[in-house]
Amino acid sequence: MNLKKNINKYLISLITIVFLFTGVGCSDSSSSSNSGAQQNAVAATQKQEETKSPIKLDKAVVTKHVDGDTVYVKLEDGTETKVRFIGVNTPESTTKHEQYGEEASSYTKSQLLGKTVYLEKDTSDTDQYGRLLRYVWLEQPKEINENEIRTKMFNSILALNGYAEQSTYPPDVKYADYFKKFAAEARQNSRGLWAINSNGTTKGDGIAAPNTSSSSSSTSNASSSSNNSSAAVQQAPAQQTTQSNNQTATVYITRTGKKYHAAGCKYLRKSQSAISLSDAKAQGYEPCSVCNPPQ
Template identity: 45%
Template sequence: MKNFANAFLLKNKSFSKKSFSKKIFLSVFVLFLLTASFLLVSCGASQDDTSNLTNERGKVQESSLNEAPSDSADSSADAEKKKDLQIEDAVPEGFVKAYVSEVIDGDTIVIALNGREEKVRLIGVDTPESTIRHEPYGKEASNYTKSKLLGRTIYLEKDVSERDKYGRLLRYVWLEVPQNNSESEIRNKMFNAILLLGGYAQTATFPPDVKYTDYFVKFQREAQKNRKGFWGNAVLQNSSMRETSYIGNMRSKKFHRPDCIWAKKISPSNRVNFKSRNEALSSGYVPCKVCRP
């Protein structure tokens, strides 16, 4: 009996060991399956995420490529507009852009320049007075200058002198920037010349500002011939001007054309008349540098 019991116990111990080993094996196997399943699911998710990320990147790149030409085109268009504006605003060397804020008389204006106002006296021309003294055709000349210049942009050109004795800027006034210094450009775009051609002014040359003097003398003669402006006014066509070819100043020993601004200022007691240029020269007189007789 005792032997039987011992045999039974040994058998049970052997069975228990086998059962325990089996349980451990099953546990390890289940753990392996769970681990493998987790790894498979993780890899699948990772692949899906990677695929989705790749797709998203592709979409972003495609969107960027699609939008790039438009952005580039807009930038190019903006650059062209800026370039056009720069070209339009560009002023050639030797010219200054200004705005006419006031017209004082036919040959004097006020401009806005660099945040301040400046008086400008037109070079080489002289219009009849219309402010302190009222001379024939002075009002007409002043009104003409107002109609052409007031409130508009002009371009100023300097000759040699900066200012006159009254502190006014001395300038040629251009309605447009000239392409060149041809007579055609001067006739059509320079307001100093336009005043002469219209008979609103006469030449008044003061060296050293003589850049366009030859043209100005020519334009004045043309206006006289065509009886433009005050040259057609009976008040100015007095008999002494018609009969006298040249007028001399006995004190300065200079002779002038009858229509010269300086000839009109010679007092009767200091005045001498010449019928020809040769007569004036042979009498020891020299030509006026303003009217150039």
């Protein structure tokens, strides 16, 4: 009888222990399941936030810089490639050295090296050197407007801070008007390369320097012109108009070379860009000897 009671007690204890362990296991499993669900939810939220941008962007990490407007990045698939910023041009600091080239290069390095960036493509994928052509966003924009472009796109930041000029090559012209505006703002406020001289870099930006002739020279010219014949005086306005029209005439340049061309010239490539004659001259371009553009 006692033996039977002892066996019953033993069985009851065993069942109780099994029940307790089963409960603990379920609790641990439930806890683990909840933790996994929370992690998945966080990951999903982060991914959703990354896809909120109104434009298609490729995430990358800047691995090294080349100069002011070129860097190397590592894409999410592990590929490392060189990226050339669209729409802006900084002074050279590699194969040749231009004023402010080292400063522009150092600025880009300090702002981008090791950072996560977001790359936006325009029309072209690469240039003739195999570099990716991209707009570089420091943060993903919530919408596309001037404030977002001004504060989050590095191409714009370079122009705004006076480290780059506008450099437009069709068909990649999506933000060209912004870059033009930002470069003009930097020039007006003498930021960066504009603090060096009125033409910015050694190549200039196509805006002629103001006339610095002395008052005595102006007086002398005025006196001389007053002695001209009436016929010559009548011809002067026409000559000035012709010269003015000439300077605003449209010519064409390419990504390479330092010649400007008339429309239809056989030396123009697909990457041609329209520019005024005065801008072409200010940037150091010379007339093509084949197509005889305006001079």
